[in-house]
Amino acid sequence: MIKNKQWTGGIDEEYETQHFGFGSQCLKIAVRQMVEQKIINGVKDMESLLLDSLLLNETDKAILTKSCDKLVRLYCERAGPSFDVVDNEIERILTVPSNVVLPGDEYQLDQFTDSEYEKLKEEVADLRKRVERGALMEALLKAEEEELSTVDKVCETAKKDMDVLDLLSKNSETNSKSVLSETMFLSASVNLKQKSDFDFY
Structure with a gap:
């Protein structure tokens, strides 16, 4: 099956999630799962069609099922290099530049000295x-x-x-x-x- 990269989180992922509602790591995992499901569904549909249209004995049916499972694994393995390209594209699109400040973080633009901080505490x-x-x-x-x-x-x-x-x-x-x-x-x-x-x- 397709190897999913483990979700690690991090500041970039958190920032992307705040901005877009999801992060690049989550999207990469979701894309892999969708592609894997499409491959499995396509091969299983082909297997069902062959089993229905051909008059096969039990041995041939077992061989066909094993061959289809092998085909699924082969497709998933060969999809690896394509996922690297997809991952790079996802990162390019979703990476939030370091100079972009989200509305929730705008207050952090103003840095306070200790005396100002104490004054704010007194006001509070x-x-x-x-x-x-x-x-x-x-x-x-x-x-x-x-x-x-x-x-x-x-x-x-x-x-x-x-x-x-x-x-x-x-x-x-x-x-x-x-x-x-x-x-x-x-x-x-x-x-x-x-x-x-x-x-x-």
């Missing part, structure tokens, strides 16, 4: 503290908002209670006035009756 620490303070403030504001909503509910309940008390107070005043007037009416009626009884005797 300051920003982190500000974020923490912001988160704490947000938590406090949420707690205060919940507390205020509770107070609003209590005030609303108290207002409803006051409305009920006002209504009861008005009703009690009305009731007491009606009771007073009824009492006065009854007492007046009693007085009239007593007077009329007295006058009668």
Whole structure:
């Protein structure tokens, strides 16, 4: 079968993968596997066609199968020099020049001194503290908002209670006035009756 070069990775492979989505080593291995599969499929198709079209006994069939397997190995071995040409072409196309900087690596163009690095660290620490303070403030504001909503509910309940008390107070005043007037009416009626009884005797 075709000898695949082992994948070794490396900086160039990583850079190519970042740029193209795949590296030259991976592509070389994939090309070899595709060619090998094409050779195997072609020879197996030929073998099937010969077995179907010729009336062969079991011995001839076994010889044909061995011959086809040998043909596959021969094709794969002879493909070696062609793969060297293909490999060179793949490297020529996919190699990222050293002067090309990928978008993800543009920040590395600016080199920082130790003092600048320390200053950046301080800025990051300051920003982190500000974020923490912001988160704490947000938590406090949420707690205060919940507390205020509770107070609003209590005030609303108290207002409803006051409305009920006002209504009861008005009703009690009305009731007491009606009771007073009824009492006065009854007492007046009693007085009239007593007077009329007295006058009668």
